[in-house]
Amino acid sequence: MAEPFSSPLWSLWQSRRTQQLLAGKLCACLFLCALLALFDGLQTLLRTDADEITLLAGQSDGISGPCPLQNPVRSDLEVRFNPADTALSFELEGFFAGYLIGNGMWRGNIIAPKELATADVSLVVAFKGSPKGQKFRIHVYASEDDLRSQTPSLILRYFGLQAFAVAAIFAMAALLPALINVALGRKNLKLLQELRLAEIFRVQSKPTNKGEALFLWCSAKGGEQLRNGQTLPVFAISGEPLGEAAIVSQEKKVFCLSMQTALPVSSGCLVYLKHDAS
Secondary structure, three states, rough: OEEEHOHHHHHHHHHHHHHHHHHHHHHHHHHHHHHHHHHHHHHHHOOOOOOEEEEOOOOEEEEEEEEEEOOOHHHHHHEEOOOOOHHHHEEEEEEEOOOOOOEEEEEEEOOOOOOOOOOEEEEEEEEEOOOOEEEEEEEOOOHHHHHHHHHHHHHHHOOOHHEEEHHHHHHHHHHHHHHHHHHHHHHHHHHHHHHEEEEEEEEEEEEOOEEEEEEEEEEOOOOOOOOOOOOOEOOOOOOOEEEEEEOOOOOOOOEEEEEEEEEEOOOOEEEOOOOOOO
């Protein structure tokens, strides 16, 4: 059998491996962007209290809260804005069963009219006879530029986009190079098996009676006829010979090999699973 590096399959494997690495790097870059966008969205949520509401002029937002009364009517609900002369308005949708059995809830909308100036307004929603009410802090912005200048989200501030939407877009975009990477990886593995090569996936240095030895782990697929003690050539990814390694053990279709060499051997190097009869 000819040496594996003189086969046309070797050139094809090198080409596909380069493509696989590029797809993997692109996938990692896109996922990193998705994580950064997700982090930006999460830090925005952490810096925003649960009772804070952000509104643009001309928009509305729904709010809700618990109802302490048994059979409430609209007149039982008291709404107080501060300052009292704000143009914001509250519209009660009604009362409904709560998220927990036995609890009643109210639900309504805060409406910001158009042409409203940027302002901070507080809102208290209380029931008659109840000493305390539910408080909300409302930040009203006259334009999107005002909103972007005040938001803690860097993505929203500089690009005008919601951080979680950006994270979802980057994550979905990363799926394509991820699938390409997996598909190329399977094809490359089959090419290596046809070349009787196995890629080293783990390298460990250990002291022995003969000095420092390298222990290498690679797939045993395609070398099932090999036995402990046999020596196999080890090559760099470029095809440069690095020495020979002896098979120490075989477990779960994985070879453990030992070698003495002064040359650098790392993950990604190749072992030639050459049969004695070859």
